[in-house]
Amino acid sequence: xxxxTHGVGGLTFDASKRVWPNELNVFGALVLIIIVFEMLGALxxxxxxxxxxxxxxxxIFNEQRxxxxxxxxxxxxxxxxxxxxxxITGGIDLSSGSIVGATAMIAMSFAQVAEVNxxxxxxxIFLEQGWVDLPVIVPVLVGLACGVTxxxxxxxxxxxxxxxxxxxxxxxxxxxxxxAKWWSKGQPISFPTQEFATIGNGFGGWMPVFxxxxxxxxxxxxxxxxxxxxxxxxxxxxxDAARMSGINVYRHKVLVYxxxxxxxxxxxxxxxxxxxxxxxGMGVMYELDAIAMAVIGGVSLAGGRGSIVGTVIGALIFGxxxxxxxxxxxxxxxxxxxxxxxxxxxxxxxQWRQRYRALHA
Amino acid sequence: MDDVILxxxxxxxxxxxxxxxxxANFVLRKGEHVAVMGDNGAGKSTFxxxxxxxERPTRGxxxxxxxxxxxxxxxxxxxxxxxxxxxSLALADDLNVPDNLFLGRExxxxxxxxxxxxxYKGMREATLEGLRKTAVKIPNIKNTIRHMSGGQRQxxxxxxxxxxxxxxxxxxxxxxxxxxxxxxxxxNIIRNLKEQxxxxxxxxxxxxxxxxxxxxxxxxxRGRIVANLRKDxxxxxxxxxxxxxxxxxxxxxxxx
Numbered sequence: 001x002x003x004x005t006h007g008v009g010g011l012t013f014d015a016s017k018r019v020w021p022n023e024l025n026v027f028g029a030l031v032l033i034i035i036v037f038e039m040l041g042a043l044x045x046x047x048x049x050x051x052x053x054x055x056x057x058x059x060i061f062n063e064q065r066x067x068x069x070x071x072x073x074x075x076x077x078x079x080x081x082x083x084x085x086x087x088i089t090g091g092i093d094l095s096s097g098s099i100v101g102a103t104a105m106i107a108m109s110f111a112q113v114a115e116v117n118x119x120x121x122x123x124x125i126f127l128e129q130g131w132v133d134l135p136v137i138v139p140v141l142v143g144l145a146c147g148v149t150x151x152x153x154x155x156x157x158x159x160x161x162x163x164x165x166x167x168x169x170x171x172x173x174x175x176x177x178x179x180a181k182w183w184s185k186g187q188p189i190s191f192p193t194q195e196f197a198t199i200g201n202g203f204g205g206w207m208p209v210f211x212x213x214x215x216x217x218x219x220x221x222x223x224x225x226x227x228x229x230x231x232x233x234x235x236x237x238x239x240d241a242a243r244m245s246g247i248n249v250y251r252h253k254v255l256v257y258x259x260x261x262x263x264x265x266x267x268x269x270x271x272x273x274x275x276x277x278x279x280x281g282m283g284v285m286y287e288l289d290a291i292a293m294a295v296i297g298g299v300s301l302a303g304g305r306g307s308i309v310g311t312v313i314g315a316l317i318f319g320x321x322x323x324x325x326x327x328x329x330x331x332x333x334x335x336x337x338x339x340x341x342x343x344x345x346x347x348x349x350x351q352w353r354q355r356y357r358a359l360h361a
Numbered sequence: 362m363d364d365v366i367l368x369x370x371x372x373x374x375x376x377x378x379x380x381x382x383x384x385a386n387f388v389l390r391k392g393e394h395v396a397v398m399g400d401n402g403a404g405k406s407t408f409x410x411x412x413x414x415x416e417r418p419t420r421g422x423x424x425x426x427x428x429x430x431x432x433x434x435x436x437x438x439x440x441x442x443x444x445x446x447x448x449s450l451a452l453a454d455d456l457n458v459p460d461n462l463f464l465g466r467e468x469x470x471x472x473x474x475x476x477x478x479x480x481y482k483g484m485r486e487a488t489l490e491g492l493r494k495t496a497v498k499i500p501n502i503k504n505t506i507r508h509m510s511g512g513q514r515q516x517x518x519x520x521x522x523x524x525x526x527x528x529x530x531x532x533x534x535x536x537x538x539x540x541x542x543x544x545x546x547x548x549n550i551i552r553n554l555k556e557q558x559x560x561x562x563x564x565x566x567x568x569x570x571x572x573x574x575x576x577x578x579x580x581x582x583r584g585r586i587v588a589n590l591r592k593d594x595x596x597x598x599x600x601x602x603x604x605x606x607x608x609x610x611x612x613x614x615x616x617x
Contacts, residue, residue, distance in 0.1 A: 227467050228475045230456075234464055237453035244451045245465030246436040255475060304455035 022298040037324040073319035074212035078267040080290040082260030084311045090236040090303025091165035095172035096264040100283025101180035103268035107143030108189040108278035111196040136195035151261020155254030181280040190277040200274025220308040236303025296346040372421035381407040383584045392558040396571040399581030414438035442528030458502035459488040491524030512543025
């Protein structure tokens with residue numbers, strides 16, 4: 001079938017004509033945005049955005065800025081990996097930010113040291129029970145269990161009460177934030193063990209980036225090469241067809257939301273470890289940032305289309321824009337305003353592109 | 362009568378007080394192509410829904426491939442060997458041709474539960490084999506369904522039945538939404554199935570198509586089978602007379 005053949009209805013199709021992957025468009029947008037910041041930098045600041053124009057780092061890139069760009073998106077990026085899968089099934093997850101808050105609080109209280117500067121740890125939650133200086137596996141497992149439980153509740157609500165994902169996860173968003181505040185009556189939880197601190201600070205601070213990239217590669221492969229991935233796309237594409245084909249749609253949705261909850265919990269472990277403290281307000285608005293990364297990365301809110309690779313590039317666009325604004329010394333207020341415009345713009349562009357493709361396919 | 366692939370005895374379906382299907386006795390032999398005709402609401406679709414497991418009959422027996430069967434759902438019917446091309450095609454728009462053909466029954470390289478690794482190569486080869494068998498021309502099987510015409514979509518849906526060596530194929534109005542050339546393509550696929558001796562039940566309103574393609578015509582009227590006509594012993598006028606109720610087959614006089 002390598003030759004051009006005549007198909008149904010006398011139309012001619014070229015088998016060698018490859019479909020242009022959407023990820024390349026998103027990557028093009030990333031490059032374009034970097035070029036804009038380079039030009040603005042040259043015009044307004046007299047220095048380069050990403051390149052080492054002053055010879056401070058002894059390499060061609062401004063390594064410090066690259067590090068900040070990647071680091072600041074890697075924690076929300078971990079959440080976005082789960083959110084991407086939820087959106088591909090045609091759902092939405094608003095609860096991930098609150099799951100981060102609740103998980104950080106609960107996990108951190110199992111990661112505390114017994115003594116600080118020779119005194120008993122003043123912040124220790126479980127000092128009386130003697131649950132201090134526990135091996136790092138305990139808070140990690142407790143944290144993951146929290147995330148998976150919250151995700152399971154989301155999934156079971158959506159699958160078996162048939163309420164829209166928006167409502168189910170909105171409920172979880174409010175509830176999980178309540179749990180985060182109730183856990184220590186609003187007090188921050190601090191002084192983790194050395195091993196726990198490694199999760200967010202290991203490898204000279206690059207640990208969150210390694211975790212993010214590792215998880216992104218893992219889930220990209222899972223979505224592409226496993227039955228789980230194929231069914232995730234099928235459900236978002238045509239839920240009735242998926243059901244008629246014998247896919248257990250409800251069980252699959254529960255699994256997808258549980259995985260999203262687990263990834264939110266992982267983000268919570270990295271974040272609380274990196275900050276060496278957990279607070280009830282951790283992760284506020286992260287759910288929307290994660291959704292924005294996915295949408296900018298070409299994941300269709302209608303379901304069925306998108307990839308983890310796209311979301312990772314979307315996350316980088318996010319990081320570049322925030323760093324770019326800091327670089328141009330613009331106030332944080334402007335950053336938020338422009339962030340909103342970019343999210344809307346990305347969806348509008350995607351719609352136009354879909355319509356164009358439908359007309360010219 | 363071991364050449365009978367499907368037989369229904371006294372197949373009956375009531376929706377509350379509505380008798381949608383009443384005492385249908387139907388026989389299909391191996392290699393035979395039968396058309397099911399009738400006016401809207403005559404019971405054709407109800408009949409198809411009972412034998413494909415979409416609904417459970419109120420009364421009656423279905424004997425498929427020599428065994429009395431009672432399907433809990435369309436998936437069970439499919440596993441038994443009854444492949445149905447529904448009017449709504451049940452294809453996932455964002456997936457390509459092999460993905461759709463094997464949806465819900467993927468070939469697997471090694472089993473890891475829900476995370477089992479897909480055998481893309483095996484599925485691609487089986488797809489090309491299925492397309493060759495049905496003489497379906499799809500230029501690029503890597504294209505997603507979204508980028509295909511109505512005829513191509515219909516062909517993909519039909520090719521799905523051929524890929525899995527089904528024992529019986531049921532098509533519900535396969536060309537109702539297609540243009541002239543696309544209809545021709547689908548009809549060629551049906552002729553191909555006939556040559557290969559695959560039995561078929563074709564639900565259609567199209568008189569020319571029915572006379573072109575099938576061996577026998579079964580007419581439904583008001584929930585009952587009212588005629589069982591061999592194609593070479595009847596003509597269009599005769600069939601229309603049975604559909605409208607001007608005539609009733611001799612052996613069905615007391616039923617209607």
